[in-house]
Amino acid sequence: MAPKIFIDGEHGTTGLQIVERLQNRSDIELMSMPPEKRRDADVRTQFLREADIAILCLPDDAARESVKLAEGAGTRFIDASTAHRTHPDWTFGFAELADGQAAKIAAAQYVSNPGCYSTGSIALIAPLVACGLLPADYPVTINAVSGYTGGGKQMIAQMEDATREDAITAPYFAYALTLAHKHVPEIMRHTGITRRPVFTPAVGRFAQGMLVNLPLHLDLMTGAPSMGDVHAALSQHYRGSEIVSVVPLAESAGLARLDPEELKGTDRMKLYVCGTEGAGQVNLVASLDNLGKGASGAAVQNLNLMIGG
Numbered sequence: 210m211a212p213k214i215f216i217d218g219e220h221g222t223t224g225l226q227i228v229e230r231l232q233n234r235s236d237i238e239l240m241s242m243p244p245e246k247r248r249d250a251d252v253r254t255q256f257l258r259e260a261d262i263a264i265l266c267l268p269d270d271a272a273r274e275s276v277k278l279a280e281g282a283g284t285r286f287i288d289a290s291t292a293h294r295t296h297p298d299w300t301f302g303f304a305e306l307a308d309g310q311a312a313k314i315a316a317a318q319y320v321s322n323p324g325c326y327s328t329g330s331i332a333l334i335a336p337l338v339a340c341g342l343l344p345a346d347y348p349v350t351i352n353a354v355s356g357y358t359g360g361g362k363q364m365i366a367q368m369e370d371a372t373r374e375d376a377i378t379a380p381y382f383a384y385a386l387t388l389a390h391k392h393v394p395e396i397m398r399h400t401g402i403t404r405r406p407v408f409t410p411a412v413g414r415f416a417q418g419m420l421v422n423l424p425l426h427l428d429l430m431t432g433a434p435s436m437g438d439v440h441a442a443l444s445q446h447y448r449g450s451e452i453v454s455v456v457p458l459a460e461s462a463g464l465a466r467l468d469p470e471e472l473k474g475t476d477r478m479k480l481y482v483c484g485t486e487g488a489g490q491v492n493l494v495a496s497l498d499n500l501g502k503g504a505s506g507a508a509v510q511n512l513n514l515m516i517g518g
């Protein structure tokens with residue numbers, strides 16, 4: 210029998226994009242509730258308990274509530290929110306994190322989807338820590354820009370409707386100025402870095418896409434590697450992946466700029482190794498769609514692993 214899938218929050222930004230990706234599939238039964246019932250706890254309880262897998266596309270508190278509402282029913286979960294990303298009982302839903310991670314996701318009852326910035330950050334940092342090139346206490350900085358859909362329905366309205374009292378008119382803005390962005394804990398936990406990274410995110414006036422920059426001083430890394438060594442370590446880690454690719458050094462060297470919308474509408478992620486060989490520095494850049502590999506695409510990738518599809 211086809212597994213029953215319920216998307217709690219199916220009418221929100223992330224939920225709608227998951228529905229789009231799943232609606233024509235015949236190997237699953239997609240459950241759906243009328244939009245006017247989306248905040249009705251009784252109806253949600255019934256759907257959550259009947260589903261084989263529930264995908265939570267809700268604010269953190271509502272996601273925690275959904276898990277409680279299904280208690281004892283055996284429902285498996287994929288949570289797109291921040292609520293469970295550092296919870297020890299939840300499997301981190303980043304299949305490319307390490308050998309064996311995809312198998313852990315496939316067998317898990319509780320899977321937490323990474324945040325969008327975290328996906329790019331962890332993709333760059335984790336393999337370098339694991340192979341020993343990046344010391345765990347390296348003073349990491351991460352600078353990123355996201356499309357405005359990353360802020361969900363509210364930010365979309367603020368960016369697109371100039372008549373709102375809380376409209377945002379800036380073409381680009383920096384935020385999380387207190388350096389306390391909610392993705393920092395999951396980045397630390399799932400990369401193994403021990404010094405809290407300085408993370409400076411920003412939003413641009415484009416809907417979907419993201420660049421995550423990780424600038425590094427090569428002489429502060431173990432053995433003072435070359436750019437080529439860093440590229441080789443990332444390429445080795447992601448060999449064979451159809452979703453995450455490491456751009457050849459020669460191709461990156463010929464680029465004058467990177468476009469955050471490059472992978473808009475896809476579920477892929479590209480990693481660039483930029484800089485000038487011999488100059489002692491490297492800038493690693495992850496390019497992804499915040500709603501693709503950064504959210505909805507990753508949720509579907511995890512679902513496929515969990516149903517063995």
Ligand SMILES: NC(=O)C1=CN([C@@H]2O[C@H](COP(=O)(O)OP(=O)(O)OC[C@H]3O[C@@H](n4cnc5c(N)ncnc54)[C@H](OP(=O)(O)O)[C@@H]3O)[C@@H](O)[C@H]2O)C=CC1
Nearest residue numbers: 218220221222223266267268271289290358359361362504
């Ligand atoms: N947008 C992105 O790029 C990413 C988002 N995420 C995470 O995914 C989750 C969803 O985000 P996003 O889709 O952007 O958010 P949206 O605000 O676009 O959608 C959230 C949906 O959840 C519904 N909802 C809110 N509170 C409740 C509640 N108490 N009970 C039932 N339904 C509720 C909302 O209904 P209503 O319309 O009534 O408000 C809305 O349909 C969040 O945790 C977010 O942090 C993760 C990665 C990337």
Ligand SMILES: CC(=O)N[C@@H](CCC(=O)OP(=O)(O)O)C(=O)O
Nearest residue numbers: 289290291324325326355359360
């Ligand atoms: C542009 C923007 O506002 N982005 C969101 C993060 C989007 C994301 O990854 O979602 P999670 O909330 O699930 O972690 C933010 O910075 O809070």
